[in-house]
Amino acid sequence: MGASGQWTAGVLWVVLASVLADSWTAYQEQPCCRPVSHHRVRHHRDHIREFSCGSLFYRTLYLNEDRNTLYVGAMDRVFRLNMTDISQSHCERDALLLEASNVARCVSKGKSEPFECRNHIRVLQPLGDGERLYVCGTNAHSPKDWVVYLNLTHLPRHEYVPGVGLGVAKCPYDPADNSTAVWVTDGNPGGLPTLYAGTNAEFTKADPVIFRNDLYDFRTGQKKYNFKRTLKYDSKWLDKTNFVGSFDVGEYVLFFFRETAVEFMNCGKAVYSRVARVCKHDTGGKHILSQNWATYLKARLNCSIPGEFPFYFDEIQSVYQMPGDTTRFYAAFTTGASDGLVGSAICTYTMDDIQEAFAGRFKEQASSSSAWLPVLRARVPVPRPGTCVNNTEALPDNVLNFIRSHPLMDSAVRHEGDAPAFYKRDLVLTTIVVDRQFVDMLGDDITYTVFYAGTSAGEVYKIVQWAGGGGGGSRVADVWRAAGDEPVRALAISRRLHALYLATDNRLRQLPLRACAHRYDSCVRCVLDPYCGWDKEVGACRPYSPGLLHDATNSTPSICEASAPLKTVRAGYGQSVHLAAYGKTPEALKDQHVIWYHHSREKGRYKINYNWDRVLQTSERGLVLLSVTESDRGRYECYFGPTLIASYNLDIDIHRCTQPSKSQEYKQVYSDWCHEFEKYKSAMKAWESRQMVSLANIIILIPFIIEMKISYLLNRIWIEQILYFRRHP
Numbered sequence: 001m002g003a004s005g006q007w008t009a010g011v012l013w014v015v016l017a018s019v020l021a022d023s024w025t026a027y028q029e030q031p032c033c034r035p036v037s038h039h040r041v042r043h044h045r046d047h048i049r050e051f052s053c054g055s056l057f058y059r060t061l062y063l064n065e066d067r068n069t070l071y072v073g074a075m076d077r078v079f080r081l082n083m084t085d086i087s088q089s090h091c092e093r094d095a096l097l098l099e100a101s102n103v104a105r106c107v108s109k110g111k112s113e114p115f116e117c118r119n120h121i122r123v124l125q126p127l128g129d130g131e132r133l134y135v136c137g138t139n140a141h142s143p144k145d146w147v148v149y150l151n152l153t154h155l156p157r158h159e160y161v162p163g164v165g166l167g168v169a170k171c172p173y174d175p176a177d178n179s180t181a182v183w184v185t186d187g188n189p190g191g192l193p194t195l196y197a198g199t200n201a202e203f204t205k206a207d208p209v210i211f212r213n214d215l216y217d218f219r220t221g222q223k224k225y226n227f228k229r230t231l232k233y234d235s236k237w238l239d240k241t242n243f244v245g246s247f248d249v250g251e252y253v254l255f256f257f258r259e260t261a262v263e264f265m266n267c268g269k270a271v272y273s274r275v276a277r278v279c280k281h282d283t284g285g286k287h288i289l290s291q292n293w294a295t296y297l298k299a300r301l302n303c304s305i306p307g308e309f310p311f312y313f314d315e316i317q318s319v320y321q322m323p324g325d326t327t328r329f330y331a332a333f334t335t336g337a338s339d340g341l342v343g344s345a346i347c348t349y350t351m352d353d354i355q356e357a358f359a360g361r362f363k364e365q366a367s368s369s370s371a372w373l374p375v376l377r378a379r380v381p382v383p384r385p386g387t388c389v390n391n392t393e394a395l396p397d398n399v400l401n402f403i404r405s406h407p408l409m410d411s412a413v414r415h416e417g418d419a420p421a422f423y424k425r426d427l428v429l430t431t432i433v434v435d436r437q438f439v440d441m442l443g444d445d446i447t448y449t450v451f452y453a454g455t456s457a458g459e460v461y462k463i464v465q466w467a468g469g470g471g472g473g474s475r476v477a478d479v480w481r482a483a484g485d486e487p488v489r490a491l492a493i494s495r496r497l498h499a500l501y502l503a504t505d506n507r508l509r510q511l512p513l514r515a516c517a518h519r520y521d522s523c524v525r526c527v528l529d530p531y532c533g534w535d536k537e538v539g540a541c542r543p544y545s546p547g548l549l550h551d552a553t554n555s556t557p558s559i560c561e562a563s564a565p566l567k568t569v570r571a572g573y574g575q576s577v578h579l580a581a582y583g584k585t586p587e588a589l590k591d592q593h594v595i596w597y598h599h600s601r602e603k604g605r606y607k608i609n610y611n612w613d614r615v616l617q618t619s620e621r622g623l624v625l626l627s628v629t630e631s632d633r634g635r636y637e638c639y640f641g642p643t644l645i646a647s648y649n650l651d652i653d654i655h656r657c658t659q660p661s662k663s664q665e666y667k668q669v670y671s672d673w674c675h676e677f678e679k680y681k682s683a684m685k686a687w688e689s690r691q692m693v694s695l696a697n698i699i700i701l702i703p704f705i706i707e708m709k710i711s712y713l714l715n716r717i718w719i720e721q722i723l724y725f726r727r728h729p
């Protein structure tokens with residue numbers, strides 16, 4: 001290669017460097033704990049299943065494990081999806097079309113045709129016979145209900161279900177309203193099945209209601225008992241209520257909601273969260289409360305950070321009960337709009353604590369200007385208002401009058417542990433589901449409660465909580481960018497299939513709960529996941545089994561020490577070197593710091609300080625050394641807290657420091673750089689294509705995205721290289 005050849009190469013690089021300076025912010029990190037040859041950047045894309053038939057506002061989920069089916073309530077449609085793999089389902093074949101009637105009337109009342117005047121399905125409840133499904137939808141601001149077969153076909157005419165057809169008080173007029181409903185088969189008067197609902201029963205939204213439909217004998221079609229409801233337009237009973245959940249628990253049905261707090265006496269208004277209870281056997285009073293519940297009680301839910309002035313999360317957003325465990329409710333809360341501070345919390349309530357609040361004192365206000373005070377026990381009539389009796393119509397008038405004016409309990413339901421299981425600022429939780437995971441630690445067994453909480457920003461927080469000798473604790477185990485930027489509207493979880501189902505306005509997604517190998521390629525992240533364990537022998541993350549390294553409570557600081565193998569990195573004199581901390585930056589650790597140490601021959605072991613000239617840190621906590629010299633040799637260790645997460649042995653190739661003297665050597669240098677160039681180019685291509693596919697968002701941060709520092713670094717490498725060629729024509 002002659003002088004002109006080198007000049008051509010030099011010019012080529014000037015051009016390349018200027019072009020690439022703009023676009024090449026991409027850079028690939030090496031994995032920290034595995035041999036390079038095994039490394040493959042793993043994408044969650046492969047493990048997410050997705051289903052969508054367009055923007056249909058998927059909001060209502062019902063999992064039927066027996067049929068392996070996820071039922072989804074959306075706009076004008078109910079879908080039945082294959083739980084094993086929701087992407088296998090079909091938009092037409094697996095849907096029941098339920099379009100709104102009377103769209104014109106809805107539009108004439110000023111509602112929008114493309115959204116409000118459609119039929120948004122808000123209730124999906126099994127009838128308990130393994131064959132039929134109750135469905136209720138907004139039907140263009142004229143709520144309507146149906147009973148269909150679970151295979152989503154309509155019933156034949158002769159199988160007509162009485163009491164079904166008019167959806168008022170069973171699901172809302174407005175698709176924006178927050179409502180709840182539960183089909184209850186056992187324990188109602190006459191043993192007859194029916195629907196309980198919490199919703200708004202008027203077009204104007206003036207009538208929030210807790211409602212039980214008329215009770216019919218399904219065989220004869222005869223009406224046996226009239227509907228029951230809360231007192232109409234009585235703000236002591238319900239006031240501007242947003243319902244979030246309802247549950248059939250023994251002889252009661254419980255409702256969870258938030259509403260304007262009638263007992264709040266300071267200036268302005270406050271919203272409080274509540275749990276309310278009615279007896280299933282309630283048939284109302286004889287003369288007083290004849291259409292209403294005679295056993296309705298409600299209590300405030302306390303979800304607060306303890307302290308001299310507790311900080312309250314007052315707006316319940318979602319509540320969950322684990323199948324097969326009626327002892328606990330798990331709920332997500334946000335701060336009130338008036339609190340000025342945005343934040344969310346998760347609190348747990350035991351059934352015992354809820355019942356204790358209902359067994360406590362009642363609250364009352366003597367006159368509209370006086371304070372709310374507990375009612376003296378001596379003034380509470382007998383039988384105690386709110387207890388379940390065989391025949392509420394036989395209750396004395398003083399009991400019914402008392403209930404009428406005193407539905408609110410004095411004390412709030414305490415939250416388990418008197419503190420939230422989790423809370424965080426600047427986060428809006430929208431929905432929650434819970435799993436439990438037992439880990440056999442060979443004698444040191446532990447049961448985790450694992451919360452999955454969807455956010456308004458499309459994430460799913462995975463929070464692990466444990467009980468233990470030290471009082472237990474909780475921590476964020478992972479954060480998934482699960483839904484792009486769309487708010488998570490609903491979650492469902494299958495413990496059988498280890499799958500999480502997520503609904504947004506535009507799509508449904510299915511995510512694996514145990515994504516060990518797909519998610520973590522470093523021991524330090526793997527051991528903290530309640531479902532995973534690190535296999536030292538193979539250097540891989542696996543679903544936990546006894547013998548694997550596991551530390552979800554984060555109590556064994558050096559557990560991963562032995563699993564961070566020493567890797568040797570060779571670099572030529574004057575080259576730049578990148579040492580990665582993690583394979584990928586886990587979102588949960590994004591704000592955390594690592595410390596790099598260097599064991600040098602001259603200086604011994606010292607902590608590395610960064611500087612812009614030579615020693616940089618990447619956004620993924622990796623270490624970049626520019627223009628290495630002999631003194632950079634030696635061992636590098638990266639610590640996250642007390643845990644060693646990566647270690648390298650850096651070897652500087654002295655041979656390469658001599659100037660190339662023959663054209664053969666220039667060719668070698670040139671081809672090395674071409675090789676590098678190809679690598680960067682393909683990394684950039686991969687990065688670009690990933691940018692375009694929004695589906696890829698679950699990947700915990702694409703490892704290619706790096707701050708300005710790197711483009712600075714790359715520039716600098718090229719410029720050095722170009723100068724080198726200029727200096728040595």
Ligand SMILES: *[C@@H]1O[C@H](CO)[C@@H](O)[C@H](O)[C@H]1NC(C)=O
Pocket residue numbers: 082083084085088
């Ligand atoms: C559900 O999907 C799984 C996996 O694709 C398949 O094996 C199964 O047959 C499907 N079930 C139904 C009822 O389609």
Ligand SMILES: *[C@@H]1O[C@H](CO)[C@@H](O)[C@H](O)[C@H]1NC(C)=O
Pocket residue numbers: 131149150151153
């Ligand atoms: C749907 O299920 C019902 C009851 O199980 C059955 O009678 C009906 O034939 C089924 N329809 C279809 C299309 O499979």
Ligand SMILES: *[C@@H]1O[C@H](CO)[C@@H](O)[C@H](O)[C@H]1NC(C)=O
Pocket residue numbers: 176177178242317
């Ligand atoms: C329903 O709840 C959501 C989430 O808390 C809230 O943004 C929305 O305003 C509520 N709907 C109504 C009609 O209040």
Ligand SMILES: *[C@@H]1O[C@H](CO)[C@@H](O)[C@H](O)[C@H]1NC(C)=O
Pocket residue numbers: 390
């Ligand atoms: C309520 O009814 C059940 C069965 O019908 C009966 O065993 C019980 O004694 C009744 N309780 C009262 C307080 O009347």
Ligand SMILES: *[C@@H]1O[C@H](CO)[C@@H](O)[C@H](O)[C@H]1NC(C)=O
Pocket residue numbers: 302303304305306307310411412414418419
């Ligand atoms: C809520 O719980 C906290 C912590 O136990 C307590 O300090 C506070 O007084 C409770 N608030 C109410 C309204 O009961």
